Amino acid sequence: MNASNPTIPPSPTLPRPLAWPMGLLPMAAHSTVLVTFLNRVFASALREGEMDFLEGKIMLVRVRDAGLRYRITMRNRKLKPELSRRKYDLSIEGSIYDYLLLASRREDADTLFFNRRLRLGGSTELGLYMKNFLDAFELEGPWASKMTKLLDGATSAVGRFS
Numbered sequence: 001m002n003a004s005n006p007t008i009p010p011s012p013t014l015p016r017p018l019a020w021p022m023g024l025l026p027m028a029a030h031s032t033v034l035v036t037f038l039n040r041v042f043a044s045a046l047r048e049g050e051m052d053f054l055e056g057k058i059m060l061v062r063v064r065d066a067g068l069r070y071r072i073t074m075r076n077r078k079l080k081p082e083l084s085r086r087k088y089d090l091s092i093e094g095s096i097y098d099y100l101l102l103a104s105r106r107e108d109a110d111t112l113f114f115n116r117r118l119r120l121g122g123s124t125e126l127g128l129y130m131k132n133f134l135d136a137f138e139l140e141g142p143w144a145s146k147m148t149k150l151l152d153g154a155t156s157a158v159g160r161f162s
Contacts, residue, residue: 028083032081034081035081041147053126057123058073058082059091059130060092061092063099089122094118094119095117098117100154101155103151104151104155105148
């Protein structure tokens, strides 16, 4: 039996009518948009080598309720879409809501992983590095407060679907 944290509401899922259009775009297009965004968000961490543990590794990010899968790698301190069929080294799986809880800082990485809301697969060592990085990461820069408000609003909106 899984014990769950009573402070975390059940994970709402994205309604099919909202998830369906996202599946129409090719994975390469989704992945390019995602890594462009992540390179901006993690710019200082990438520059300072805080994500070097991903160099040459493949990370699979799966968004269950949206039916999306992203394969990401890092080369020369820059995240890139990985379109090869090479096996991934690390996988992270969760719902859009759970990723938003993490990004908006409503829940910390430890809580989400401990309660199996976000699941890691593959290399245990790489997964631990990623979990610790996500837990310690703080948004910074002139757009950080706007991004935080946007993420918080998106989390609230998706949370209403439950």
